[in-house]
Amino acid sequence: MAEVEVHTWEPNSNAGKPLFALAEKGVPYDYHYINILDFEQHQPEYLAINPAGTVPTMIHKGKIFTESTPMCEYISAAFPGESFVPKDPKERYRMRWWCRQTDVNAAALSVLGWHSFIGPMIRKKSPEELDRLLARIPTKERRIFWSTAAKATFTEEQLDGARKRIGAWVKTMDDRLSQSPWLAGPTFSVADIVAFANFYALPMSVPEYANKENAPHYIDWLRRIYARPATTETFKQSRSLAQRAFEIKEQLEANA
Amino acid sequence: MIELYHNGAAAASLKLLIALKELDLEFSGHAVDPQTLQNWSEAHRKLAPQGQLPVLVDDGEVMNESQFALQYLAEAYGDHRLAPSDALGWYDVQAWLNINEPALGPNVSLIGWQQTTSAEARDAYRAGLAAVPGREKQAGWGAVLQDAEANEDQLANAREKTAQALSRIEAALAENDWVAGPDYSIADISTFALVRTLPDLLPDMVNRTNTPRTMGWLERINARPAVKAALAAAGGDRYDPPA
Numbered sequence: 001m002a003e004v005e006v007h008t009w010e011p012n013s014n015a016g017k018p019l020f021a022l023a024e025k026g027v028p029y030d031y032h033y034i035n036i037l038d039f040e041q042h043q044p045e046y047l048a049i050n051p052a053g054t055v056p057t058m059i060h061k062g063k064i065f066t067e068s069t070p071m072c073e074y075i076s077a078a079f080p081g082e083s084f085v086p087k088d089p090k091e092r093y094r095m096r097w098w099c100r101q102t103d104v105n106a107a108a109l110s111v112l113g114w115h116s117f118i119g120p121m122i123r124k125k126s127p128e129e130l131d132r133l134l135a136r137i138p139t140k141e142r143r144i145f146w147s148t149a150a151k152a153t154f155t156e157e158q159l160d161g162a163r164k165r166i167g168a169w170v171k172t173m174d175d176r177l178s179q180s181p182w183l184a185g186p187t188f189s190v191a192d193i194v195a196f197a198n199f200y201a202l203p204m205s206v207p208e209y210a211n212k213e214n215a216p217h218y219i220d221w222l223r224r225i226y227a228r229p230a231t232t233e234t235f236k237q238s239r240s241l242a243q244r245a246f247e248i249k250e251q252l253e254a255n256a
Numbered sequence: 257m258i259e260l261y262h263n264g265a266a267a268a269s270l271k272l273l274i275a276l277k278e279l280d281l282e283f284s285g286h287a288v289d290p291q292t293l294q295n296w297s298e299a300h301r302k303l304a305p306q307g308q309l310p311v312l313v314d315d316g317e318v319m320n321e322s323q324f325a326l327q328y329l330a331e332a333y334g335d336h337r338l339a340p341s342d343a344l345g346w347y348d349v350q351a352w353l354n355i356n357e358p359a360l361g362p363n364v365s366l367i368g369w370q371q372t373t374s375a376e377a378r379d380a381y382r383a384g385l386a387a388v389p390g391r392e393k394q395a396g397w398g399a400v401l402q403d404a405e406a407n408e409d410q411l412a413n414a415r416e417k418t419a420q421a422l423s424r425i426e427a428a429l430a431e432n433d434w435v436a437g438p439d440y441s442i443a444d445i446s447t448f449a450l451v452r453t454l455p456d457l458l459p460d461m462v463n464r465t466n467t468p469r470t471m472g473w474l475e476r477i478n479a480r481p482a483v484k485a486a487l488a489a490a491g492g493d494r495y496d497p498p499a
Contacts (some may be wrong), residue, residue, distance in 0.1 A: 067350065068281040074346070089332035096327065
């Protein structure tokens with residue numbers, strides 16, 4: 001048994017943050033796969049370790065961690081190897097600012113994700129089964145979130161609005177990355193881990209914005225993170241997203 | 257040179273004022289009044305494009321996310337007086353702020369704003385805000401969930417979230433003297449700024465019987481010289497419309 005346990009879904013969005021961060025440190029961990037498409041995060045066994053029913057959860061030396069971004073700062077400080085929290089307090093502020101903005105903009109991206117991927121999979125369940133699964137969600141906010149998500153069908157206008165919002169966000173990242181190699185400044189940081197975990201597939205989901213002509217610095221930043229051994233190691237463990245990730249990586253390398 | 261653009265004793269501003277006083281830092285303060293939409297002025301939007309308050313500026317670095325500006329003060333000037341030095345303690349402080357600032361911030365603001373303003377004043381404020389050009393509308397999930405939650409009774413929802421946060425505070429104070437661990441930290445400062453007026457706003461919920469530990473903790477923080485100085489600098493209790 002490894003020193004660290006991670007209970008999470010795929011290396012994607014919040015669920016993926018500690019996986020990428022632990023791999024950067026070369027820390028082995030036990031990966032307990034929680035299939036959120038089957039609502040396993042609302043099963044009693046999972047709620048026993050994380051009563052809010054969110055992924056990820058990390059356990060280290062008996063301590064339970066449930067906040068995904070602070071978890072990455074902890075991983076940086078608690079294990080030997082290169083730190084990914086900058087020393088300069090102003091750079092730290094920028095790192096956290098980029099993490100927060102990533103979370104805000106990832107919400108627009110999830111509209112597309114739900115529309116094309118998660119929503120259709122969940123709607124394969126019978127209405128009775130779905131109601132039973134939704135009733136088990138522990139907090140009201142998460143219940144509203146998942147009920148809305150499970151039943152949501154988006155209008156073309158909403159989908160287009162989400163795409164435009166992500167397009168603007170790609171431009172924001174690109175501008176920043178034209179000034180410094182990494183989001184917080186000269187060094188690779190938690191901000192890059194968090195943004196990559198959310199935006200690694202944009203060349204596939206919004207190719208009209210996330211391309212070399214429109215956002216060359218963002219595309220180069222993606223390529224550099226895909227090239228990190230930790231990224232490859234992490235995607236190798238993915239059950240359903242590895243193929244997509246490695247396809248994007250190949251395309252980025254072919255076009256570099 | 258540190259500058260603080262703030263709206264007095266409103267919680268997000270007050271927490272930075274307290275931290276500055278606790279750390280004995282020199283700063284120049286600039287009052288910005290969101291009730292008259294001063295936070296949407298051209299000058300303020302250069303610092304805070306979406307009208308955010310407070311804004312901390314240190315040596316040219318503009319910080320308009322107050323949670324991280326507070327962490328900045330503790331890390332840049334605190335020498336561990338306002339935050340633990342170990343990884344685990346720092347995680348606990350960050351996790352506390354992550355969970356409790358969004359749970360209390362908009363809800364206490366809504367409750368206070370509703371109780372201290374007239375319906376006419378609120379309508380006038382909303383009309384003024386609607387006329388501000390270039391405000392970013394909620395997008396994506398924000399908009400979807402806002403629609404879903406608009407059907408809820410907003411005030412009842414705010415009271416429920418506040419009650420849940422108070423249970424977390426009571427539980428934390430049963431384990432330690434301070435909310436995020438054995439030592440006074442920015443987690444206490446932030447939460448104090450949000451909770452300090454609740455015994456007046458919600459006397460049935462926050463009182464010696466229901467929340468005895470919270471009451472004692474509030475007294476201990478109120479007695480701190482830096483907190484007294486910050487409150488004096490901030491002016492009277494203040495509830496601005498939720499951002």
